[in-house]
Amino acid sequence: MNEPDAVSEPIPPPEGFAIGHWTDAEGVTGCTALLAPAGARGGVDVRGGGPGTRETDVIGALAGTEEVTAVMLSGGSAYGLGVADGAMRWLERAGRGYATPAGLVPIVPTAVIYDLAVGDAAARPDAEAGHAACEAARPGVPRRGAVGAGTGATVGKIAGPERATRTGIGYAAARSGAGETVAALAVVNAFGDVIGSDGRVLAGVRGEGEEVEPTAAAIAAMKAPPDWSGVETRNTTLVCVLTDAALDKAACSRVARMASAGVARAVDPVYSDVDGDVAFCVAAGEPARADRFGALAIGTIAATVTAAAIRNAAGPS
Numbered sequence: 122m123n124e125p126d127a128v129s130e131p132i133p134p135p136e137g138f139a140i141g142h143w144t145d146a147e148g149v150t151g152c153t154a155l156l157a158p159a160g161a162r163g164g165v166d167v168r169g170g171g172p173g174t175r176e177t178d179v180i181g182a183l184a185g186t187e188e189v190t191a192v193m194l195s196g197g198s199a200y201g202l203g204v205a206d207g208a209m210r211w212l213e214r215a216g217r218g219y220a221t222p223a224g225l226v227p228i229v230p231t232a233v234i235y236d237l238a239v240g241d242a243a244a245r246p247d248a249e250a251g252h253a254a255c256e257a258a259r260p261g262v263p264r265r266g267a268v269g270a271g272t273g274a275t276v277g278k279i280a281g282p283e284r285a286t287r288t289g290i291g292y293a294a295a296r297s298g299a300g301e302t303v304a305a306l307a308v309v310n311a312f313g314d315v316i317g318s319d320g321r322v323l324a325g326v327r328g329e330g331e332e333v334e335p336t337a338a339a340i341a342a343m344k345a346p347p348d349w350s351g352v353e354t355r356n357t358t359l360v361c362v363l364t365d366a367a368l369d370k371a372a373c374s375r376v377a378r379m380a381s382a383g384v385a386r387a388v389d390p391v392y393s394d395v396d397g398d399v400a401f402c403v404a405a406g407e408p409a410r411a412d413r414f415g416a417l418a419i420g421t422i423a424a425t426v427t428a429a430a431i432r433n434a435a436g437p438s
Contacts, residue, residue, distance in 0.1 A: 131262050132304065136365065142154075143251070145244050168384070170394030268290055271308045305361070309431050360380055365404070368404035372419075376423050378400070381424075
């Protein structure tokens with residue numbers, strides 16, 4: 122399968138999924154809600170050295186809970202984890218969540234990026250922002266660019282924030298030979314660069330001219346550690362894969378892990394101790410039909426569309 126650097130007319134997410142953004146353009150932050158259909162399962166793969174997450178353990182491969190009601194992605198660093206509270210309120214009122222004897226409990230895994238130094242550090246997505254993102258969620262291809270959780274996202278930070286490049290949210294999707302849809306939404310806030318399928322730097326450190334030395338090459342050439350006082354050391358790439366394939370919970374975690382391979386194809390350096398990279402997978406297909414080859418195929422496609430979504434965030438949407 123080819124790995125495009127841009128997505129002109131992307132395939133929409135699978136039926137039953139809806140995506141919505143809340144954007145604070147003045148504060149340069151926001152959050153994004155990815156709502157799943159009833160009965161969806163989820164998995165997660167946490168690779169970065171500095172993740173900011175909530176409720177990821179509950180969808181871990183060894184946890185007992187099967188269902189995922191929604192995934193929230195947000196700016197605001199750890200403060201942004203509060204968007205899940207608003208999402209839970211909205212989902213409960215909508216009659217969506219994990220059924221318990223005392224009522225519904227929405228399962229909302231959440232991950233955040235650090236964008237406090239880009240805009241107004243006091244402007245942080247909160248519970249009301251999370252509620253608004255859920256209210257705005259619609260089926261179909263989501264808005265891309267500097268919206269939602271990607272509003273304050275940047276890449277290429279080794280030379281300081283003034284030379285970083287603005288990115289945002291990217292999206293890509295493909296269909297398997299069996300007709301299943303595999304979609305990926307990415308929030309690209311990496312320390313390193315976004316790399317094209319041909320090895321070109323699509324977004325990274327901005328310089329005086331058009332040619333910019335790749336971050337990985339700059340690090341490899343260093344004879345002494347850099348002056349970290351001027352370098353942004355709080356970075357993250359977040360990915361959420363959505364599919365209508367028949368995956369059980371364990372397979373969702375394997376697909377999330379394979380999707381992380383797509384992050385490595387499109388971001389360099391990646392998974393460092395100054396990144397908090399996280400990949401989710403949410404599947405809505407009938408799990409009774411799950412098979413081993415199916416998960417392999419979906420994971421392979423997930424890596425491809427993840428790389429394409431990251432590259433999409435680096436260019437025109």
